[in-house]
Amino acid sequence: MSIQVRNISKRFGETTVLDNVNLTVHSGELIALLGPSGSGKTTLLRIIAGMERADTGTVLLDGHESLTQNAGARRVGFVFQHYALFKHMSVFENVAFGLRVRPKKERLSDKEIHRKVMQLLALVHLDKFHDRHPSQLSGGQRQRVALARALAVEPKLLLLDEPFGALDAKVRKELRRWMRRLHDEIHVTSIFVTHDQEEAMEVADRVVVMSNGRIEQVGSPGDVYHQPANSFVYDFLGNYNVFEGWKDTEGKTHLLEYETREEDSSPPPAPTAPSGWMKRYPEITGLLHKILPSLVPGVPSLLPPPKKKPRPTPNQGKPIKLFARPHELFVAKTPDDHEYVLATVTHINPAGPLVKIEMERRNGAALTAEVPKEVIDMLSISKNDQIYVRPKNTRIFEGG
């Protein structure tokens, strides 16, 4: 089922929960509505479900106005964060509910209902628990019952409101992988709400990032992560560092305050490869400087002299903010020609595939870098060390 959300706005009293939201979901897609709490994602889901009424705008399901039909006819399955199972009914009866409440002429026979319910319970690996009551199941099992119950009415659209929100971390991971596989099997158009960016990235075909009642960006997990539309999306999808910087006339970005290799000190350091091929092959240049004088006196003057790198000065342009993810930081014990900031290591967390280094700059700003373990070992970085840090990659967002 395809969904078109058109100009949906919704207010609760003084607060605007949804502000002119437009969204198109294609048939068979698995979409994540991702955002912090209060971003309006659950309200949007409930409006699509028909449980909540929008102040303005329409929702078209397969091109039809959704609210003119009743819930049963719309064939929309809904899974609640806290399961909302019927606690006085067995697992079997919970799943059978949607089939039993159909009008008599559309209702399946008891035998068919039994067969279908057991089939669904097998799909969610709960066939052995059919006569249990919800209170006798774990959270993950309850959520699977809720899913089977929603699937029983053969929905053309499945809506899930923070489906894994009430589960512990491990079960949550298992269940969301399982849900992804299930979706690949049954291909029902699905929208799920989550505030967990990892969950959205891992499960969804496309991610809809929301904040303050607006859609900030819609895209594949890769797009949203690597080409965030604005600083909100960038911020929401992971940790980051901010550097003060500026843009020179060529559009190159520079750090506002930085350290670099000390060139003014005497004696001058080994020749700096200046330009062209010599820059590209510094080892050859070095070698030439070393061996040529001994072979041919006077030749060194033919070589380009070691030139001091001009220290760029900030132009009149506005200072800008440069953003970089922790894994985009490069750390060193001694600076080279790049622009570095100096920071003191405040904490090292070696748990995980990358070692996390917490640092503080002299101006008090905190930095976080994630670097491979070998780098730490090689540089033998430890707490309270002064190290040089530079962003390998930065991003600028209009308006901060």
Add this chain to the structure above:
Amino acid sequence: MIKSASYTIEPLFMRLLLSLIAILFIGIFVALPLSVVFAEALSKGWRAYMDALMTEDARSAIKLTLLVAAIAVPCNVVFGLAASWAITKFEFVGKRLLITLIDLPFSVSPVISGLIYVLLFGTGSVLGGWLEEHNLQIIFAVPGLVIATIFVTFPFVARELIPLMEEQGTEAEEAAVMLGANGWQTFWHVTLPNIKWGLFYGVLLCNARAMGEFGAVSVVSGHIRGLTTTLPLHVEILYNEYNFAAAFAVASLLTMLALFTLLLKSIIEYYFPHEVKAF
């Protein structure tokens, strides 16, 4: 551990003293009157006791009481369910006002509420004149008793169900609707099973009050013997005629109803502590 606990609780003599005060209080104000009722009722022997309950007037009073309760209680079940369903599952204008109105009978003296109906339906009023023209008798007749009883007892079911249903929320109902259930199916298969013990509890209290109501009923009844006297009114009549043994015999019936209600109430509270909101 045991020693440390003694720092946090009252000393022994204080505990004993407090318990003693409580027991004495209940003894004087509850147990003693209760035993007096039964002692007085049986003071002229078992035969006289049975005779008092078997007189024409007593039997018609029992029938009338059962009839009034049999009409008033179902009315209040329907009203209470409808009101609490509306209040807890929907948002609408005037919700606060409705909740306040439901509480009204608790705060108005029953005699006043009886009086209001006399003024409303009595011969002097506009409505009363119209009713008289159409030969409809409400005041000093059974309909008046029923109306007064409904008014006095209508908070019981609603008051019991509102907090319970509020706590249970609307998710289960939403789930049912999303699965295609209509309003009636949702109520019958999802809402009702979750509130059945709370509802039963409310009905129990409502019934006890309906059968035992005196004030409002007394005003609208007119005390026509054998026709408009319910059990409490019959007790009053017998008592005013210095027929103490008979008065207490009838009163003992009401007392037994009260004890039975209390027993059921305690059983429900013990076995379904989460499904009722104790008053």
